[in-house]
Amino acid sequence: MDNLMNFYKIPRDEWKNFYRKHIVPLSDSELKQIRSVNDRISLTDVQEIYTPLVHLLGIHLHSRQQLLDQQAEFLGVKPHRVPFILGIAGSVAVGKSTIARLLQLMLQDIYPTKRVQLITTDGFIYPNQELKRRHLLERKGFPESYDMQRLLLFTNDVKNGLPVKAPVYSHKTYDVVEDQYELVDDPDILIVEGINVLQLPSNQQLYVSDFFDFSIYVDAQEKLVKQWYLQRFEMLLDTAFQDPTNYYYPYAIGNRQDALKMAQEVWQHVNRPNLHSYILPTRSRADLILRKTTDHLVNELFLRKY
Numbered sequence: 001m002d003n004l005m006n007f008y009k010i011p012r013d014e015w016k017n018f019y020r021k022h023i024v025p026l027s028d029s030e031l032k033q034i035r036s037v038n039d040r041i042s043l044t045d046v047q048e049i050y051t052p053l054v055h056l057l058g059i060h061l062h063s064r065q066q067l068l069d070q071q072a073e074f075l076g077v078k079p080h081r082v083p084f085i086l087g088i089a090g091s092v093a094v095g096k097s098t099i100a101r102l103l104q105l106m107l108q109d110i111y112p113t114k115r116v117q118l119i120t121t122d123g124f125i126y127p128n129q130e131l132k133r134r135h136l137l138e139r140k141g142f143p144e145s146y147d148m149q150r151l152l153l154f155t156n157d158v159k160n161g162l163p164v165k166a167p168v169y170s171h172k173t174y175d176v177v178e179d180q181y182e183l184v185d186d187p188d189i190l191i192v193e194g195i196n197v198l199q200l201p202s203n204q205q206l207y208v209s210d211f212f213d214f215s216i217y218v219d220a221q222e223k224l225v226k227q228w229y230l231q232r233f234e235m236l237l238d239t240a241f242q243d244p245t246n247y248y249y250p251y252a253i254g255n256r257q258d259a260l261k262m263a264q265e266v267w268q269h270v271n272r273p274n275l276h277s278y279i280l281p282t283r284s285r286a287d288l289i290l291r292k293t294t295d296h297l298v299n300e301l302f303l304r305k306y
C-alpha cells in the first residue's frame with residue numbers, strides 16, 4: 001500500500017499481543033450477543049483484533065475528555081462532556097456495519113454507564129425519487145448522491161449535545177424510509193459508519209471527519225470485497241422471495257443466474273468505480289486501517305503515528 005508513510009504497519013501476530021494480559025475468555029452472554037450481530041464473525045478476531053482495538057479507543061476517549069477539561073480550565077469556563085465520535089469508512093460490502101455493530105456492543109460492555117449509539121450515513125442518501133429527479137439513480141453511493149450539508153449539520157449538532165434525528169435507509173426497500181428516524185440524544189460515544197465519512201464535500205470547507213475523534217478505514221482486496229458483495233446479494237435474495245414488497249423480490253423469484261449477472265454489473269458499473277474514485281482515496285485520512293483477508297479475517301493494521 002502506498003502513501004502510508006505516517007502509519008505504523010502492524011502485522012496481526014504483533015497486534016494480538018497488545019493488551020494480551022487483560023484479555024479474558026468471552027462469557028456465554030458475550031458470545032450470544034456477538035452471534036446476534038453476525039454468527040459468522042471469527043471469535044479469534046474478536047479476542048485478538050477487536051479487544052485490543054476497543055482498549056485503544058478507550059485511551060483516545062479518556063485523553064480526549066482530559067484535553068477538553070484542561071482547555072475549559074484554561075478558558076475559565078465550566079468543563080462539560082462532549083460526545084466522542086468514531087467514524088468507520090470503507091467500500092460498499094467490506095463489512096463496515098458489522099464492525100460498527102460489534103464495536104458498539106464491545107464498547108457498551110466495557111463502559112456500561114456510557115451511552116453508545118450508532119448511525120449509518122446511508123440515511124443521508126437522497127430518497128430514490130429525488131435521485132431520479134437529479135438523474136442520479138445510477139450514482140447511488142457516489143458523493144453527489146448524499147445530502148452532505150445535512151450530514152455535516154447533524155454531526156455538528158451531535159457534538160453540541162443537541163438531540164437530533166438521523167434518517168434511516170432500508171436495504172429491503174432500497175430507499176430512505178419516509179418519516180422514520182433514529183434519535184441521537186447526547187450519547188457518550190457515537191459511531192458513524194458509511195462509505196463517505198472521510199470524504200470532502202465539493203462545496204464545503206469542512207469535512208464530516210473534522211468532528212471525528214477517531215476514524216477507521218476497513219480495507220480489503222477488491223476481488224474479496226466483490227465476493228462479499230455478491231454473497232450479501234444472495235443472502236438478500238434468500239430473505240426477499242417471501243415478500244413481494246421487497247425491492248429484491250423480482251430477482252428472488254426469477255432466474256438466479258440472471259440475478260447474479262445483474263449484481264455483477266452493478267458492482268462493475270457502480271460500486272467498483274465508486275470505490276476507486278471516491279472511497280479508496282480517503283483511506284490515508286483514517287487513524288487506523290484494518291486490512292482484511294479471506295473470510296473477513298484481519299491480517300494487518302496500520303495505525304497513524306502522528
Ligand SMILES: Nc1ncnc2c1ncn2[C@@H]1O[C@H](COP(=O)(O)OP(=O)(O)O)[C@@H](O)[C@H]1O
Pocket residue numbers: 038040041042090091092093094095096097098099228229231232235295296
Ligand atoms: N467479520 C465478518 N465475518 C463474517 N462475515 C462478515 C463479517 N463482516 C461482514 N460480513 C458479511 O459481509 C457482508 C458485508 O458486510 P456489511 O457489514 O453489510 O458491509 P458494509 O456495511 O460495509 O456494506 C455481509 O454479508 C456480512 O454478513
Ligand SMILES: CC(C)(COP(=O)(O)O)[C@@H](O)C(=O)NCCC(=O)O
Pocket residue numbers: 091092093094096097122125140141195266270271
Ligand atoms: C446504499 C449503499 C451506497 C450503502 O453502502 P453499504 O452500507 O452497503 O456499504 C449501497 O448499498 C448501494 O446501494 N449502492 C448502490 C449500488 C448497489 O449496490 O445497488
